[in-house]
Amino acid sequence: MVTIKDIAREADVSPSTVSRVLSNKKDFFNPATAAKVRKIAKKLGYRKNTLAANLVKKKNNIIVVVISSVETNFSDQIIKGIQSEAQGIGYDIMYMYTHTTNEEEHKHILETLISRQISGILFVSVILEKENITLLDAAKIPYIFVSIKPDNEHMVIGSDDQEIGYLATKYLINLGHKIIGLAGVDAYPYAGFSRIKGYQRALDEFGIEANEKYIFYGDYSYNSGSQAIKYYHENFSSLTGIVAASDSCATGILNYAYDHKIKIPEEYSIITIDGTNLCNITRPRLTSVTQNFRKMGSLGVRKLIKLMEGKVNTKNKSIFVPVKIDVRSSTARLTR
Amino acid sequence: MVTIKDIAREADVSPSTVSRVLSNKKDFFNPATAAKVRKIAKKLGYRKNTLAANLVKKKNNIIVVVISSVETNFSDQIIKGIQSEAQGIGYDIMYMYTHTTNEEEHKHILETLISRQISGILFVSVILEKENITLLDAAKIPYIFVSIKPDNEHMVIGSDDQEIGYLATKYLINLGHKIIGLAGVDAYPYAGFSRIKGYQRALDEFGIEANEKYIFYGDYSYNSGSQAIKYYHENFSSLTGIVAASDSCATGILNYAYDHKIKIPEEYSIITIDGTNLCNITRPRLTSVTQNFRKMGSLGVRKLIKLMEGKVNTKNKSIFVPVKIDVRSSTARLTR
DNA sequence: CTGAAAGCGCTAACAA
C-alpha cells in the first residue's frame, strides 16, 4: 500500500508537504512542487487512507441516515430528497436500516456510529428511545428526525398531521359528505393522534358531531384498510366518506370494494393520506392529501448540516413541510 | 473524550491491558483486572474509537451495499434478505445509493469506500464500468454482484433470466395461447437479452414461429407496459398472451386495459416477471414468474463473507436462485 | 513555502 511517505521519498520532499498538496491546503505549497507530488501520487497509484486522516481530525465526514425498514412506500421519496441534496456538501451519505422501534438494535447502531465518529445522523421514520437519546447526546453527535419524532422535546421535519387530518376531512365535507370514517390510524402520539384531532376539528367546524365509532384504528396497512371498509360497510349504511390513513390503507379499501362489487367513488368517497405514486396506479386513482417527502429529505440534510456547523440549535421548533390536495378519481360529490 | 489511557491510569494498569480487556482477547487477562477495567470504563463513559483500531488493523468492519435507486420495487426485498443475514456476522452493513449506470458517481463512491478501508462491497442492481472494476480490483476489496452483472467475467447472484423467459412463455402456451407478446424488455445484455432467448426457446419448443414484431422493447417501466398493450391491441387482433418484463410493466398493461375497457384475462392473459407484492395489489391479481429476491440478498451477504475470508474465488460461476410460477388471476385458458 | 517532530487512539509483538 502506497503511503504519503513513499511519495515524499520519491518526490524528495517531506511527508508534510505531500499531505498539504494532497489535501489541497492552498497557499501552503508551491505549484511546481504540487504538480510533481500529484504526478508521483498518480504514478504510484496512491489512495489516501481516510481512516488515518479522520483519526487526527477526530471526525469522519459521513452522515448516516438511519431509516426504518423499507415497508413504507414513501421512504424512497425521502431518500431521493436526501440524495438530491448530497452533491458537493463535503459529506458522504450512508444508510442503515432498522426497525421503527427496537431499543437494542438502535443502541447497537448508535454505538457503532459513535465509535466511528460519524459526523451527523438523520433518523427517518425511526423512534429513538429515551436511553438512546441520552447516549447520543453524550456523544455530542448532531442529529435530526425526519417524518416522525420520539417526543415533544425534539424537532422533526415532517408534515403537520393535524392539518392533514383536517384538510382531508374538510375536503370530503365540502363534497357533501356528513358521515365520514377515519380508517387505519393508530392512537399513539404523534401522527395518528394528531390526524384524529384534525379530523375532529373539521367535523366540529361544520357542526357535524364526531363519533368515535367512525374511527377504525389500525396500523396504516393494506389490511387495516380492507378491514375498515368491511366494518363500515357492514355497520353504517349512511357512511359515505372515508379518510384513509395511508396510501396502502386506501389501496386495501379499494380492493375490498372491488372484490365486493362496491363502487368507488359512487358508494364511498375515499381520500388518502400520503400521495405516493400508488395513487396513480390504482383504479380509480386515489385523491390524496399529498405530503412532500422529497422536500423532507432534502431539508433534513440541509438542517443537519447547519446543526453540525453550529449554526442552529436543536431546540428549534419543528419544521412543517406544506401538504397539498391532489384530486383524482376516488372522491365525488355526494348526490343522495 | 475518554481514552484507553485514562482508564489505564485510573485502573493502574497499562493501556495494553485495557485494550486487551476491552477488545475481549480472552485468555490474555485475569478476570479480576478485567472486572476492574470494565467498571472504570463504564464509569468514565468510555467509547472506543473504532477509527483508531481500524487504522492499526488496516480494516474497517463494514460491508457496504451499493444499490441503485429505489425505483425498482424489488430492492426492498433484497434489502430485507441482506438485513436478515446481518446478525452476528461481525460486520456492520451500510448502504449507499447510486444510479444503475453513472461512471463518475460510481468512481467517487468507490474511492471513498477504498480510502475508508471498507471490508467488502455488494453491488445490487448496479452495473460497474470496466475502469471502476479495475480500480476496485487494484484495491483488493472483495465484492459481489447481486441481481445484475456488468459482464460475463463476473459472477452474479440472481435469477436465470433465460429460464424466466422460457417458463413465462411456456406457461401461456400451455394455456393454449399461440400468439404471445413480450413487453417492456430491453435488448441489452444481460437480463433482457436472456429473457428474449428464453421466450424464443419456448415458442420454438412448441413449434410456434417467433416473430420479432411481437417483442415490444422498453425499459421495464409502467409506461413501457401501457405502450406495449396499446401497440398489441391496435395491431394484432390474434395476439392473446403477454409476458410482461416486470411487475410495474404489467401494472401499466393492466391499467391501460382497465382504462380502455379491455378485459383481463378474458381478452389477454398477462404473466409478469418478478412477483413482488404489487401482484397481489392489482386487480386482477397478476400471475407471475416470481424471483426470490430475499434469497439473493441473504446469499449475497453469505458469499461475500466467504470471499472476504478467502474461502472462495471470484471466478466462481454465477449462482442462480430458483424462480417459481405463482398463478393468480391475470391468466386464463384460451377458449376461442 | 517547506521540514521536523509530535501525536490522534488504538493494537501487537516482544519481554518479562
Added chain:
DNA sequence: TTGTTAGCGCTTTCAG
C-alpha cells in the same frame, strides 16, 4: 497475565 515499545498513515503546530 502484564507492561514496554513501536507504529498504523495522516495532519498539524512550530521553526526556519
